[in-house]
Amino acid sequence: DAGVTQSPTHLIKTRGQHVTLRCSPISGHKSVSWYQQVLGQGPQFIFQYYEKEERGRGNFPDRFSARQFPNYSSELNVNALLLGDSALYLCASSTAGQGMDTIYFGEGSWLTVV
Amino acid sequence: GEDVEQSLFLSVREGDSSVINCTYTDSSSTYLYWYKQEPGAGLQLLTYIFSNMDMKQDQRLTVLLNKKDKHLSLRIADTQTGDSAIYFCAEWNTGFQKLVFGTGTRLLVSP
DSSP: OOOOEEEOSEEEEOTTOOEEEEEEOOTTOOEEEEEEEOTTSOOEEEEEEETTEEEEEOSOOTTEEEEEOTTSOEEEEEOSOOGGGOEEEEEEEESSSOTTSOOEEOOOEEEEEO | OOOEEEOSEEEEETTSOEEEEEEEOOTTOOEEEEEEEOTTOOOEEEEEEETTOSEEEETTEEEEEETTTTEEEEEESSOOGGGOEEEEEEEEETTTTEEEEOOOEEEEEEO
């Protein structure tokens, strides 16, 4: 069975540009969450979506947005990129986005902003 | 508040046991997770424990939870060089529907 898949795996963008990252959850999972992991730190929560509705939002600026599609895949969009947005962006998949669910992560998308 | 703390580094010899410690502060925590991250990779779920449990064992892994002190530990028996990685403790914050991670403990296993 396929795990959580993310694309692209690596990308380089210039300051001010826009980026779209994609995530496909494990089959049967209806919740997708996004986390940002800056080098040397633990992941920080950005968004959680369940059944196409935003259920939670972390302390990130409005430049960050996301959505979930009817097939439960998700996109994370970041506008007006800053150097500080360089990080590993992780997608997490779970059945219903609750604590008792088993929460699985993908391999991440490495974003470098130059 | 929400804060998860871990020691930064642990070094052990192959075959020894490793104990990675974590403290958390959110009293509403329900589930606590351990993830492993190898260089350049994502997070691999190792195990998790519900906050009304004291212990959970899964093959070489043993999780101990002291809810009174908000202390969580992960013991790896017979540690192997392949266990070298960063280990993250995370608590599920029910109010904000998110995982709150520690800064990670880098485990180095020497032959």
